[in-house]
Amino acid sequence: xxxxxxxxxxxxxxxxxxxxDQHCAEEIRGDIDRELDIKKSSSLIIDLGDVEFMDSSGxxxxxxxxxxxxxxxxxxxxARPKPNVDRLLEMSGIKKLIGRNKTKE
Amino acid sequence: MRNYMKLEIPxxxxxxxxxxxxxxxxxxxxxxxxxxxxxIKTSVSEAVTNSIIHGYRDAxxxxxxxxxxxxxxxxxxxxxxxxxxxxIANVERAMEPLFxxxxxxxxxxxxxxxxxxxxxTLDVVSEKGKGTTVKMSKYIHSREGGGEII
Numbered sequence: 001x002x003x004x005x006x007x008x009x010x011x012x013x014x015x016x017x018x019x020x021d022q023h024c025a026e027e028i029r030g031d032i033d034r035e036l037d038i039k040k041s042s043s044l045i046i047d048l049g050d051v052e053f054m055d056s057s058g059x060x061x062x063x064x065x066x067x068x069x070x071x072x073x074x075x076x077x078x079a080r081p082k083p084n085v086d087r088l089l090e091m092s093g094i095k096k097l098i099g100r101n102k103t104k105e
Numbered sequence: 106m107r108n109y110m111k112l113e114i115p116x117x118x119x120x121x122x123x124x125x126x127x128x129x130x131x132x133x134x135x136x137x138x139x140x141x142x143x144x145i146k147t148s149v150s151e152a153v154t155n156s157i158i159h160g161y162r163d164a165x166x167x168x169x170x171x172x173x174x175x176x177x178x179x180x181x182x183x184x185x186x187x188x189x190x191x192x193i194a195n196v197e198r199a200m201e202p203l204f205x206x207x208x209x210x211x212x213x214x215x216x217x218x219x220x221x222x223x224x225x226t227l228d229v230v231s232e233k234g235k236g237t238t239v240k241m242s243k244y245i246h247s248r249e250g251g252g253e254i255i
Contacts, residue, residue: 021118
């Protein structure tokens with residue numbers, strides 16, 4: 001699992017990689033939330049480009065961050081999911097929740 | 106032709122990746138495509154995670170995984186994930202999308218929905234205090250040469 005976090009302008013950019021399951025979701029959640037609270041970012045961009053595998057624990061992670069950002073009036077964007085990850089996102093309905101224009105291919 | 110494997114792992118979350126990789130590697134002896142492989146691995150991950158976090162919760166137990174391949178014209182990969190944990194009080198309710206017993210822990214409540222969507226059959230048998238057995242199977246849609254073991 002890889003989780004690199006960088007603040008660019010008002011956005012917190014999180015680059016995830018490897019395999020995301022329940023075993024590592026909590027650590028990723030803690031890392032993102034800590035940075036969001038420190039940087040007070042108005043938008044969160046999760047780059048899924050290097051994620052090889054994700055199960056519903058990853059969906060829980062994304063839904064939780066969506067709620068957190070929505071609660072503070074911010075936005076969330078998912079970028080570059082691989083086809084297998086994209087199928088999971090599509091199936092879950094999370095893309096509709098976040099908004100199609102906010103999901104970059 | 107029939108082939109099978111059995112696996113026993115302690116209910117540690119670090120074993121989730123091993124379990125799905127092991128089943129994926131076994132299933133790969135059929136000529137399944139990359140999407141079918143991803144579907145099986147994701148579904149195994151969901152079932153094993155359920156056993157670890159819901160079945161055994163804070164206690165440590167054993168998760169039993171079996172995978173069977175029936176090759177030939179109608180190739181089927183079947184996976185059974187069984188635990189001897191707390192069991193599910195209401196299976197029908199547990200299988201509803203977004204249902205979770207632990208909303209504070211940010212579970213998506215999508216585990217069974219993922220298994221239902223990504224596999225062709227799903228059968229869940231559970232008894233309170235006795236444990237849960239999840240049996241699921243996927244038809245490997247034949248391309249050139251069918252679902253022969255390669």
